[in-house]
């Protein structure tokens with residue numbers, strides 16, 4: 001069918017998701033969904049799924065993509081830190097150990113809706129107080145789930161990632177690309 005000029009509507013205010021999809025060459029229209037994110041008491045994976053769906057269902061369009069990223073430390077959700085002090089505490093807890101990052105997406109196409117949750121495991125190396133202070137002072141972690149960005153200065157904090165790196169950054173791009181491709185939406 002070919003996408004022609006039809007844009008992919010990105011139901012997300014995340015600059016990371018936008019940059020990833022633009023890098024692939026999709027015609028994009030960003031519509032930031034005004035949905036509440038904090039009022040669901042669900043296990044981490046289900047929370048990600050429910051929030052991605054909420055965002056996607058809040059936005060009109062033929063081709064719509066929404067996503068949500070949740071950092072899961074032993075079943076506890078670490079959201080976006082509300083201030084530098086909370087960012088410092090989050091990083092102290094992530095230091096020297098592994099956690100999970102779940103990214104759910106909701107993809108609506110003319111052939112129907114696909115919803116998936118992808119999970120990657122992130123290993124932080126042991127961090128000193130000074131290193132944590134350096135990172136928090138950068139401000140980079142404040143708008144990010146768990147309080148860090150693996151694609152930015154946060155790369156200095158990680159030992160390794162098991163699974164898809166882009167799931168950590170906020171969108172399992174290769175999987176989304178494959179789904180769009182098979183449904184005829186191509187960059």
Ligand SMILES: Cc1cn([C@H]2C[C@H](O)[C@@H](COP(=O)(O)OP(=O)(O)OP(=O)(O)O)O2)c(=O)[nH]c1=O
Pocket residue numbers: 011012013014015016032033037055067068069070071101143144145146148149150151154168169170
């Ligand atoms: C763990 C991690 C998260 N993040 C980001 C991705 C997401 O933007 C954010 C998680 O919050 P989300 O609620 O998933 O997304 P958002 O609030 O940025 O945008 P919207 O709700 O409009 O879709 O954290 C990184 O950029 N790098 C990382 O390594």
